[in-house]
Amino acid sequence: xxxIIDYGAGNLFSVKNALDYLGIENIITKNADDLxxxxxxxxxxxxxxxxxxxxxxxxxxxxxxxxEAVKKPLLGICLGMQMLFEKGYEFEExxxxxxxxGSVKLMTPKDLPIPHIGWNELxxxxxxxxxKKGGEYVYFxxxxxxxxxxxxxxxxxxxxxxxxxxxxxxxxxxxxxxPEKSGEAGLEILxxxxxx
Amino acid sequence: MLAKRxxxxxxxxxxxxxxxxxxxxxxxxxxxxxxxxxxxxxGADEIVFYDITASYEGRGVMLDVVRRTARQVFVPLCVGxxxxxxxxxxxxxxxxxxxxxxxxxxxxxxxxxxxxxxxFGSQCVxxxxxxxxxxxxxxxxxxxxxxxxxxxxxxxxxxxxxxxxAGEICLxxxxxxxxRGGFDIDMLNFVCERVNIPVIASGGCGKLEHFSEVFEKTNxxxxxxxxxxxxxxxxxxxxxxxxxxxxxxxx
Numbered sequence: 001x002x003x004i005i006d007y008g009a010g011n012l013f014s015v016k017n018a019l020d021y022l023g024i025e026n027i028i029t030k031n032a033d034d035l036x037x038x039x040x041x042x043x044x045x046x047x048x049x050x051x052x053x054x055x056x057x058x059x060x061x062x063x064x065x066x067x068e069a070v071k072k073p074l075l076g077i078c079l080g081m082q083m084l085f086e087k088g089y090e091f092e093e094x095x096x097x098x099x100x101x102g103s104v105k106l107m108t109p110k111d112l113p114i115p116h117i118g119w120n121e122l123x124x125x126x127x128x129x130x131x132k133k134g135g136e137y138v139y140f141x142x143x144x145x146x147x148x149x150x151x152x153x154x155x156x157x158x159x160x161x162x163x164x165x166x167x168x169x170x171x172x173x174x175x176x177x178x179p180e181k182s183g184e185a186g187l188e189i190l191x192x193x194x195x196x
Numbered sequence: 197m198l199a200k201r202x203x204x205x206x207x208x209x210x211x212x213x214x215x216x217x218x219x220x221x222x223x224x225x226x227x228x229x230x231x232x233x234x235x236x237x238x239g240a241d242e243i244v245f246y247d248i249t250a251s252y253e254g255r256g257v258m259l260d261v262v263r264r265t266a267r268q269v270f271v272p273l274c275v276g277x278x279x280x281x282x283x284x285x286x287x288x289x290x291x292x293x294x295x296x297x298x299x300x301x302x303x304x305x306x307x308x309x310x311x312x313x314x315x316f317g318s319q320c321v322x323x324x325x326x327x328x329x330x331x332x333x334x335x336x337x338x339x340x341x342x343x344x345x346x347x348x349x350x351x352x353x354x355x356x357x358x359x360x361x362a363g364e365i366c367l368x369x370x371x372x373x374x375x376r377g378g379f380d381i382d383m384l385n386f387v388c389e390r391v392n393i394p395v396i397a398s399g400g401c402g403k404l405e406h407f408s409e410v411f412e413k414t415n416x417x418x419x420x421x422x423x424x425x426x427x428x429x430x431x432x433x434x435x436x437x438x439x440x441x442x443x444x445x446x447x
Binding site for chain 2: 013014017018020021046047113115116117118119120121137139141158159180181182183186187
């Protein structure tokens with residue numbers, strides 16, 4: 001069972017639609033016991049870092065997510081990925097979950113619009129459980145990006161700067177792009193996650 | 197590198213896809229969900245549903261189309277047509293759309309753009325524009341499917357749209373729409389020079405070369421087409437191959 005964490009800020013139904021389509025058993029939940037009983041967790045997120053962290057704290061799930069992330073695979077998507085890091089700097093400095101080293105900062109690509117919206121190519125940095133090759137185009141919508149050690153980056157994409165696109169540390173994975181909106185390439189990544 | 201996007205547009209009336217030429221002479225061409233699935237297989241980067249039903253019942257049918265599509269198509273979905281309030285945005289996004297396109301209602305009430313961008317984020321606010329040469333070297337903005345001239349200058353309008361936080365502009369040229377002589381390169385350059393948000397080219401493509409032309413001669417981020425794909429004259433896959441042959445980044 002894959003638990004999609006519902007804390008009030010997420011693209012929950014798109015993620016659920018994709019898992020349903022792939023025949024991956026899943027549940028949208030805000031119940032801590034569901035997270036403890038699940039085989040793996042997905043942390044979605046859309047919106048701003050401080051609001052989302054506040055909602056996650058108010059949901060009372062921060063502790064259980066940190067405990068379970070040591071034991072089972074966790075995938076953060078978009079803002080959910082950004083919250084895996086130690087700190088975010090959207091509007092104000094905000095503490096993240098601290099599951100991956102690094103912080104999240106406003107992107108500064110040369111002469112390119114922000115937000116970074118559209119299909120961009122994954123360039124492999126380190127192979128991980130979700131990505132072996134790279135070269136796939138996936139769908140991005142974001143203005144902030146992770147600043148983290150290269151060893152935790154599975155793939156970058158090029159948008160006037162190297163943008164960490166897929167990150168990992170132990171059981172914890174984060175996709176800056178939306179696998180649930182990235183066609184076949186995205187579904188493949190979700191399938192690999194469900195097989196971890 | 198960011199790929200240039202190819203976007204099939206489905207004009208939907210009472211749950212059926214239709215296509216008109218120059219906004220008139222409408223023909224029925226099929227089931228929207230089936231067509232969306234087919235375009236997704238062909239490699240569409242995004243799919244637009246444009247609701248041309250003006251009734252309350254029609255809106256419900258449209259939301260059902262979006263819901264069913266979102267269960268089997270995993271690329272961004274955009275819905276436009278008859279969106280007049282923040283509540284309309286919410287309803288369409290809840291049904292599974294990722295973006296919402298506003299046109300006439302945004303001209304009548306520009307605050308809708310800033311309100312929606314603030315609540316749902318700029319990334320989901322697309323402003324559609326129907327524009328036409330004004331005979332004095334400029335362009336005017338039209339509403340109600342290209343029937344009513346608002347006496348609004350295109351340059352002023354795109355600046356306002358961008359300042360109000362729209363995420364993208366979908367620019368349809370009434371002069372080239374349905375004519376199949378190519379996208380309106382001059383009008384697209386006029387807009388691309390004035391804003392720093394992605395511009396989607398719409399109206400006028402009739403053959404493969406028009407797609408490479410629009411990306412070689414303008415800074416458009418995406419190209420939208422309807423009848424070419426509906427009548428199976430071209431597939432999205434053929435367009436993508438053509439772009440790659442011209443060294444234009446495509447998925």
